Amino acid sequence: MQLDSLFKKIRADIETYEVDLRSCSDKELLEISNRMELALALPEMKRIKEYFSKQGRNPTDIELQALGQAWSEHCCYKSSKVPLKKYVFNVDESRIIAREDAGVMEFDKDHYYCVALESHNHPSAIEPYGGAATGVGGIVRDVLCMGAQPIAYIDPLFFGPLDYPLEKLPKGVKHPRYLFKGVVDGIRDYGNRIGIPTLAGQVYFHEGYTGNCLVNVGCVGIMEKKELIHSWAKAPGNVYIYVGG
Known part of the structure; x- marks a missing residue:
C-alpha cells in the first residue's frame, strides 16, 4: 500500500489529516513513525493502533504528533526513569x-x-x-x-x-x-x-x-x-x- 493513501485530508481551513492506522501493517506503522518524525517504536505504534481500533476511529496527524511528544524521552523519561529510580532516587x-x-x-x-x-x-x-x-x-x-x-x-x-x-x-x-x-x-x-x-x-x-x-x-x-x-x-x-x- 502506498503510504500517501493512508493520509486523508479532513479539514480545509487547517491542513489536518486522518491517518488510517487501523489498516496498517507493522512495517507501515514504523514508516508512519519515521515519516512524521514521531520517534515511536513499533510496540508504541501498535499500542496507539490498538487504542484507536477500540475507539472505532483513526487518529488525526495532530493526535499522533501529540502522542509523539508526550511519549518522548524529553517529556516522560521513558528510557532513563528506570535506572534513575534504581540508582539515583532511592x-x-x-x-x-x-x-x-x-x-x-x-x-x-x-x-x-x-x-x-x-x-x-x-x-x-x-x-x-x-x-x-x-x-x-x-x-x-x-x-x-x-x-x-x-x-x-x-x-x-x-x-x-x-x-x-x-x-x-x-x-x-x-x-x-x-x-x-x-x-x-x-x-x-x-x-x-x-x-x-x-x-x-x-x-x-x-x-x-x-x-x-x-x-x-x-x-x-x-x-x-x-x-x-x-x-x-x-x-x-x-x-x-x-x-x-
Whole structure:
C-alpha cells in the first residue's frame, strides 16, 4: 500500500489529516513513525493502533504528533526513569510528600523542600542560549507551582571537547565551544538575573557528547508546610486561571 493513501485530508481551513492506522501493517506503522518524525517504536505504534481500533476511529496527524511528544524521552523519561529510580532516587518513600510539578520532601517540622530537575539537551544543541535559559525557567516554574521559594540551582553539563577539529564535526552539528558558551550564558542570564545563585554543578568534556550536549539543570526551593499547593482539582467548581504558555 502506498503510504500517501493512508493520509486523508479532513479539514480545509487547517491542513489536518486522518491517518488510517487501523489498516496498517507493522512495517507501515514504523514508516508512519519515521515519516512524521514521531520517534515511536513499533510496540508504541501498535499500542496507539490498538487504542484507536477500540475507539472505532483513526487518529488525526495532530493526535499522533501529540502522542509523539508526550511519549518522548524529553517529556516522560521513558528510557532513563528506570535506572534513575534504581540508582539515583532511592530515597525514603515516607519522606516524599508530593510528586507533581516538582518533588516535595519533608525538611523539618515546619518546612518542606522542593526539587525540580530538567534536561534541555536537544533544544540547547540547536540554540544553546535559549535552550539553556528556558530549561532554567522551567524548573523555577515547577518549584514555584508547588508553593515554594526557589533558593538555589545546580547545573551538570556535558559537551564535546572544546578543541574538537572542525573538519571532524558531523554535518549540522554546532561546535562544542559555541554550545558551551551559549549554554553557560543562558543559565547565567536567566538564573542570576532573578537573584537565584548556582551553588553546584559539573562540567564534563568527552567526544561522545559532540553530537548532542547534555544540559541538566536543577532547582531547590523551600516552603512552610502550609504553603504547599497541589496541582489537581480538589472539588467541583474550583476555578483555575492559566496565564502564559
